[in-house]
Amino acid sequence: MTMIAEILCTGDEVRSGALVDSNSAHISQKLEEAGLEVTRHTCVGDNLETLEAVMKEIGNRADIAVATGGLGPTTDDLTTEAAAKAAGGLKLILDERALGEIEAFFNGRKRVMTPSNRKQAMLPQGADILYNPVGTAPGFGLKIGKCLFFFLPGVPYEMKKMLSDQVLPRIEKLQGRNRSFCKTRTISTFGLTESGVGETVADLSEKFPGIRLGLRANFPEIQIKLYAAAQDETWLDAQIEKASAWVSEKIGHRVISLEGHPMEAAVGNLLRQRGETLAVAESCTGGLISHWLTNVSGSSDYFLFSAVSYSNESKMKVLGVSQETLEQYGAVHEETAKEMAEGVRRLAGATYGIATSGIAGPTGGTDEKPV
Amino acid sequence: MTMIAEILCTGDEVRSGALVDSNSAHISQKLEEAGLEVTRHTCVGDNLETLEAVMKEIGNRADIAVATGGLGPTTDDLTTEAAAKAAGGLKLILDERALGEIEAFFNGRKRVMTPSNRKQAMLPQGADILYNPVGTAPGFGLKIGKCLFFFLPGVPYEMKKMLSDQVLPRIEKLQGRNRSFCKTRTISTFGLTESGVGETVADLSEKFPGIRLGLRANFPEIQIKLYAAAQDETWLDAQIEKASAWVSEKIGHRVISLEGHPMEAAVGNLLRQRGETLAVAESCTGGLISHWLTNVSGSSDYFLFSAVSYSNESKMKVLGVSQETLEQYGAVHEETAKEMAEGVRRLAGATYGIATSGIAGPTGGTDEKPV
Numbered sequence: 001m002t003m004i005a006e007i008l009c010t011g012d013e014v015r016s017g018a019l020v021d022s023n024s025a026h027i028s029q030k031l032e033e034a035g036l037e038v039t040r041h042t043c044v045g046d047n048l049e050t051l052e053a054v055m056k057e058i059g060n061r062a063d064i065a066v067a068t069g070g071l072g073p074t075t076d077d078l079t080t081e082a083a084a085k086a087a088g089g090l091k092l093i094l095d096e097r098a099l100g101e102i103e104a105f106f107n108g109r110k111r112v113m114t115p116s117n118r119k120q121a122m123l124p125q126g127a128d129i130l131y132n133p134v135g136t137a138p139g140f141g142l143k144i145g146k147c148l149f150f151f152l153p154g155v156p157y158e159m160k161k162m163l164s165d166q167v168l169p170r171i172e173k174l175q176g177r178n179r180s181f182c183k184t185r186t187i188s189t190f191g192l193t194e195s196g197v198g199e200t201v202a203d204l205s206e207k208f209p210g211i212r213l214g215l216r217a218n219f220p221e222i223q224i225k226l227y228a229a230a231q232d233e234t235w236l237d238a239q240i241e242k243a244s245a246w247v248s249e250k251i252g253h254r255v256i257s258l259e260g261h262p263m264e265a266a267v268g269n270l271l272r273q274r275g276e277t278l279a280v281a282e283s284c285t286g287g288l289i290s291h292w293l294t295n296v297s298g299s300s301d302y303f304l305f306s307a308v309s310y311s312n313e314s315k316m317k318v319l320g321v322s323q324e325t326l327e328q329y330g331a332v333h334e335e336t337a338k339e340m341a342e343g344v345r346r347l348a349g350a351t352y353g354i355a356t357s358g359i360a361g362p363t364g365g366t367d368e369k370p371v
Numbered sequence: 372m373t374m375i376a377e378i379l380c381t382g383d384e385v386r387s388g389a390l391v392d393s394n395s396a397h398i399s400q401k402l403e404e405a406g407l408e409v410t411r412h413t414c415v416g417d418n419l420e421t422l423e424a425v426m427k428e429i430g431n432r433a434d435i436a437v438a439t440g441g442l443g444p445t446t447d448d449l450t451t452e453a454a455a456k457a458a459g460g461l462k463l464i465l466d467e468r469a470l471g472e473i474e475a476f477f478n479g480r481k482r483v484m485t486p487s488n489r490k491q492a493m494l495p496q497g498a499d500i501l502y503n504p505v506g507t508a509p510g511f512g513l514k515i516g517k518c519l520f521f522f523l524p525g526v527p528y529e530m531k532k533m534l535s536d537q538v539l540p541r542i543e544k545l546q547g548r549n550r551s552f553c554k555t556r557t558i559s560t561f562g563l564t565e566s567g568v569g570e571t572v573a574d575l576s577e578k579f580p581g582i583r584l585g586l587r588a589n590f591p592e593i594q595i596k597l598y599a600a601a602q603d604e605t606w607l608d609a610q611i612e613k614a615s616a617w618v619s620e621k622i623g624h625r626v627i628s629l630e631g632h633p634m635e636a637a638v639g640n641l642l643r644q645r646g647e648t649l650a651v652a653e654s655c656t657g658g659l660i661s662h663w664l665t666n667v668s669g670s671s672d673y674f675l676f677s678a679v680s681y682s683n684e685s686k687m688k689v690l691g692v693s694q695e696t697l698e699q700y701g702a703v704h705e706e707t708a709k710e711m712a713e714g715v716r717r718l719a720g721a722t723y724g725i726a727t728s729g730i731a732g733p734t735g736g737t738d739e740k741p742v
Contacts, residue, residue, distance in 0.1 A: 294657025
């Protein structure tokens with residue numbers, strides 16, 4: 001039997017829309033990968049009665065729930081109190097180890113612990129405490145109704161670490177031999193539209209029953225996602241492998257990466273393998289391409305230099321674009337871009353030069369040269 | 372009486388975590404600005420029974436609900452059918468105007484309408500139809516239980532337009548003379564920590580009862596958000612104005628903008644006013660600063676040129692950093708950065724030059740020069 005899971009996000013910042021909740025998507029993905037079926041996400045604010053009510057509702061519906069937020073030291077942080085009430089009126093008890101770890105956290109940073117931080121070590125009696133190695137708020141596991149809740153901090157970095165190191169292993173243990181696996185594979189493509197990709201791989205589910213297809217536009221790429229779930233992990237891996245090879249053959253040279261890497265990482269790997277280097281001249285993209293390229297760890301192996309030149313003067317002076325070209329074609333033209341690419345390549349002594357050109361908008365476009 | 376609102380997001384992509392739901396945050400903000408109290412967000416997948424059940428639950432709790440997603444042409448799109456069931460078993464009826472608009476949408480794009488798009492014009496009998504000027508899926512308003520639901524497409528661009536042009540005016544009308552207003556003001560600061568800002572403006576709620584304070588770290592800035600709600604709009608504007616002036620005095624020269632503009636826009640406005648220009652030399656930030664600067668519309672008025680130089684060679688050759696400086700101090704040092712800034716300023720003929728330096732990580736750091 002597949003276990004049913006729900007996700008609860010708490011906090012006025014998310015409820016009021018001041019903050020987009022990205023935690024729930026992360027948790028959903030991880031729980032589905034672990035073979036659970038996530039049926040619902042709920043978000044409510046910092047209100048004791050609402051929190052208690054919604055925990056009881058989830059406790060009636062789900063087998064597993066992961067809740068985030070509200071474990072902090074301030075009076076707005078009500079999750080622990082609400083959980084203790086929803087579990088039938090448990091007492092809050094000082095956990096010595098949690099208190100010690102909070103004290104150590106502050107000492108390690110040479111900061112003074114405030115009395116309110118002591119509140120974070122007050123946890124429901126009988127809870128399965130999830131100590132927090134990277135922050136002050138410990139989490140905990142607690143049964144409410146028929147559902148085992150895991151309460152985690154809302155800070156994404158802390159939540160992710162505690163989810164993978166502490167919550168997922170506990171869930172795996174619960175599943176025992178009935179555990180089912182869920183695998184995903186992401187294939188990055190470039191140069192086809194979303195519907196073009198969709199039509200090309202439309203037969204996938206027919207050829208590979210049990211594999212679910214998802215498409216996602218991640219500008220300028222289209223990602224193909226393959227999902228499948230089964231109890232037999234070996235069979236699952238083989239199926240995903242076969243389906244991935246089939247997709248790769250169908251899409252052909254428009255596949256950038258079979259591991260979901262973006263173009264800048266795939267290009268970087270090729271350059272590194274070949275011992276080649278790259279220089280970039282940007283205009284309207286204003287540093288975006290350089291930023292993408294240099295965001296890849298290890299990019300200093302092949303990325304030498306980039307120039308962002310808005311003015312004609314700097315295009316001539318630094319990149320060596322000829323005055324005639326600029327006068328004849330203007331700043332935004334293929335010929336100018338060619339000379340920019342060649343100029344930056346020469347300047348940096350790189351194997352390849354790339355240049356971009358255009359009008360960034362929202363103003364400045366003309367009929368001949370649109371934004 | 373403040374009206375209670377809830378938000379429902381539907382779709383397997385969000386439920387499974389393949390997609391982060393940013394719609395609900397946008398809708399929450401707009402509804403709270405309109406004076407409603409948003410108490411809960413819910414997300415469920417494309418499942419008819421679940422959709423019907425959750426609509427009935429919300430119908431028992433809220434006065435207003437905004438739902439997104441599931442209005443498309445495919446068999447996965449079940450929102451309309453579920454809404455008709457939840458409202459007590461309404462028939463779905465072909466809306467001629469909606470059908471005409473869908474046909475016109477396809478004709479305008481010289482694409483052929485598929486029979487499945489006809490399904491999008493089948494709407495619950497008696498629904499208040501919200502025509503979609505920018506896509507194929509019409510939305511609709513429908514009472515379920517005691518709650519007036521507004522169903523909108525999940526595509527953010529379509530949803531936002533229909534929310535502001537059609538849903539919010541209808542809500543305002545419903546509120547009539549009891550309407551309350553909610554105003555927010557964002558103040559951008561730089562150079563203080565989040566807790567430093569918090570302590571500096573801690574007295575705000577005491578000085579200005581009714582104004583709620585929120586802090587948000589938006590690297591490298593800390594934003595101060597002031598929220599207030601009241602029925603008297605004039606009083607509200609005056610209160611926010613006073614509180615904003617008080618905050619500005621408290622924070623002093625660390626305020627970047629009283630309109631929530633980020634640093635790059637505030638700096639750009641100053642440069643434009645003074646008729647001055649800027650050039651940038653980046654190292655480890657890899658184009659990020661140029662990207663921020665050039666993302667501001669009109670930045671070509673003052674932004675001339677930027678160089679991203681990873682190699683020592685390009686630092687010497689292009690920016691004119693002296694070999695002695697590089698040998699004595701290394702690539703990552705204040706002296707080197709100074710010469711880079713001066714070099715790029717001279718090269719571009721700009722009023723000011725900026726340079727950054729560092730080790731980007733995750734590898735390459737040493738004890739002396741950490742990441």
